[in-house]
Amino acid sequence: MDADPALTPDSGHDRRAVSRDCRVVESRRFGAFSLLSLASAEIAARAVPGQFIMVGVPGGRFLLRRPISLHSVDGERVRLLVEARGEGSAVLAAAEVGDTLPLAGPLGSGFRLDGVRAALLVAGGIGAAPLQFVADELVAAEVPVVGAFGFRDAAQARLVGAFEIDPLWVASDDGSLGKRGTVVDLLDTIDVPDGATVFACGPAAMVAALAPWVAARGLRGYASLEAHMACGAGACHGCVVPTRAGYRRVCADGPVFALDDLETSSPPDPLAAGEAS
């Protein structure tokens, strides 16, 4: 576990989260996805790739904040890629320039980028969100980056418009864009730089399929995981995922985990024992 920054202050640069109402300064739409730019010099200065923001849903109808990955940082702005998936995220995705959203962040562990000589960025659907920030940092450090994104269909693939990663390979389950199949199928068809570190984000099934692919090639891989969250700050233990060391909190122990630490087999059906066969 990482050192506790509150009790072991390091360089004096406070990277801890702030809680602020922040103004939307730009909103770009890609189908059901919105790329929101929000003004927060504090979050922009503190954030590292892989971290997330707890975003309050305006309007008073929703109790819980939504955990949203940092897509990228640009000067004194932070960008969040939001998918209108449920009622709460639909409200967030509809945010307009001039609106104010309550942000708390940056939260969670980031991807460790030091020592990375080449990178393969692997995403499924909205999981792509944090990988632009990874690419930006690595490209600035002149580290070669290859992207491979998988989508369900053409509608979901519209979010490609929110990314500037080169080269970026694409697959879709229905073949409507790029190679037909999953993103892991796609990986076998592209040139992966020798010794690349794999940075992944996507649904559990994608992460489960990716882990053996990475292990078989002797690469190091990390995944940023998604989970339903309540507190976002390590209190409630609501967002856990199974790991080889037991349940770990996505918000506080993650969201970034080493692929070989994750327990990727699916859990038993909780109702199965009580059902007639």
Added chain:
Amino acid sequence: MSAGEQARGGLEPDLSVELGPMRLPHPVLNASGTFDLLEAAARYEGDLVAELPFAAYVPKTVTLEPREGNPPPRVTETAAGMINSVGLQNPGLEAFLPDLSRLAALTAPVIVNVGGSRPDDYVTVVERLEEWLDGRRTGEGPDVSGYELNISCPNVATGLAIGADAAATADLVARVKAATKRFVMAKLTPNVTSVVEVALAAQAAGADGLSLVNTFKALVLDGETLRPFLGGVTGGLCGPAIKPIALRMVAEVAGAVRVPVVGMGGIASGRDALEFVACGATAVQVGAANFAGIDAPRRIVAELGNEMRRRGIASLAQVRGRAALPMRA
């Protein structure tokens, strides 16, 4: 509001309360498991330990042995609330004690929330904590002023085996009281026919206070598969959706017992907190509202002051119990 009450609006209201041996500057505590002080202080700017927004700190339930908790998913939002099935995941007492030591700078009192798989576990945890508290050096950890017995978690077996059974509750309270001189309150479940019956049994067994309500056992489905959404199948419902039921139960219990009552259930504003006091609560706990933002408790305390000022209420004692319900035969 009359013109006279308006004029008194300038008075600075007194929010202080006494909860057993604790003199608190205001009545707002956190509900166990919804705010982790060490985790929050590590993650958020400022110094939350020195400037705790709560009048007392209730850590997440500690059990004798580590508990893995229930399979995910464990939480989701519901209409005006949320449901959880965490199952008391915690690292156990041995890992809890060093964390308690790390709160030495905390000036607010700590109320240790204790859980267990069987009655003996609760007693053992309290006995070991007492030994640890007696043996520690000055300045090693904060002021532990009392215990809250979690006999009401709907996601573990004891939530109904003890908390829904008046005799089992009384037996446990009596055994814990024999193990400590500190303030002991029992946290009651709403998943019973008569919460008053359990409350009276706990009081008769020596409980110094009662806190209520824990979450309501509930079920949410996955909208696509029409199967239970939570890994633990059922969960506990909390948030504003349960507030009117919680108010009724607090009003009934406060009308029936002599010991102080700590009210909770959907408190999201200062007015909510004041309503619980009017139903007879001495103090309140904020749970799900903590998830709305780290600023929520400070806002609720400020709003409570504003609500009192606006109504010309000088102290909480002035309205406490105004809406408590007399016990029916």
